[in-house]
Amino acid sequence: MSFTIATSIEDALAALAAGARPVAGGSDLVVGARHGKAPLPDSIVAIDRLSELSTITLTDDGLRIGALATHAAMMLDATIVASYSALADASALVGSPATRNVGTLGGNVMNASPAMDTGAPLLVFGAMVELRSTSGTRSVSLPDLWVGPGSTSAAADELCIALVLAKRPARSGSAYVRLEYRRAMEIAVVGAAASVTLNDDGTAGHVAVALTAVAPTIVAVGGLDAALIGRPVDEDTLAAVARAAAEQSAPISDLRASDSYRRHCVGVMARRAVEAAGRRAGGEAIAIPVNRAYGIGASR
């Protein structure tokens, strides 16, 4: 087994081209090896020193978050908290302070777990993934990246450089909630992110919803426009969101929940996410993470 520490992006790309696997925080890769899920790769390149990949910058195109931004950094970043709140909601729920301290956005996205918490927020923000290898850089949408549980369309020699989130229109709000049985060191039983943009008259102008842990990958909910656009975010529209989310989910049964329980609960999570996103779009402050403000998850 070989191990190197990359000191530049070029270093890292050369190592990947030679067959190494990247490790950022190691909270999936190393933990998975200790679980016996998969042995550690034969050749590893540590990318955690590439500080140019941990920056979070607002540009004319939107928000660019470096692949090495940690959950701890994202949950506190002023722009993310104010304008991309669902992502802060998600990062604040990850693991424990130690997990959030080492775990990165790039690691979360490239690990491609159907239960990953940043996935649904990134999908409602229309995020694009920037991938780079020694032969060049390309930009991929998340539905094109995630091909199945733990599997992406990225080539083995491609490094995730950044995620670029679309610019937020005025009067927009977002939220992420997940069903959890305890308040820390948990995996989403199911979860939902929503982004809502309000018209001047307070009705919904744009709504996007995405779901966690109910399909082989994070999935967007389609066909919401007819039920929502031009309507107020009220009991009727929220019920339509819950129905659509439940209908479009294809959950499995495992030791954490049955498929029918997941299907029901993902509807509940979706309506709560839209409701919270709508309130935030209207200017109401709901503290990060919404899970705590809404009392979701076992109390201590």
Added chain:
Amino acid sequence: MSMPIKLSIDLNVNGVDYPVTIEPGRNLVSVLRSEVGLTGTKEGCDDCECGACMVLLDGQPVNSCSYLAAQAQGRAITTVEGVMRGAEMHPLQRNLLEAGGVQCGFCTPGMIMSATALLARNPSPTEEEIRIGLSGNLCRCTGYAKIVAAVQATAAGRY
């Protein structure tokens, strides 16, 4: 079969450089305990669940059971041995003893690392903030109340 290649690296633990020669896949807790010889850091689950192995890397808590020792090169590692003030216990250690926050003691080094990191960035945490700060550390003995009380007493400067 190829021979495992070993790495010769320096690990900076509690301000001292320790040269170690290890396989690249070794986890930090085992190197701290076996090569460096500091056994204060405990291994509980070896699975990133319990927090017994918590150490600080550049001041931030990390589960050392699930962190590659080789990846800690060039970073400042702090273990429970490093929180002592000379021969004196850290106030949090004294408060844990006085409050009854230590029973079997297996979780205690990890609790101390998470709590000292919390107090360094937030010197007067609320009870909720303390519970979040310790949320990666399991204790099977105390029921947590006295551990939280010890952190509160430390924040209030009582010892």
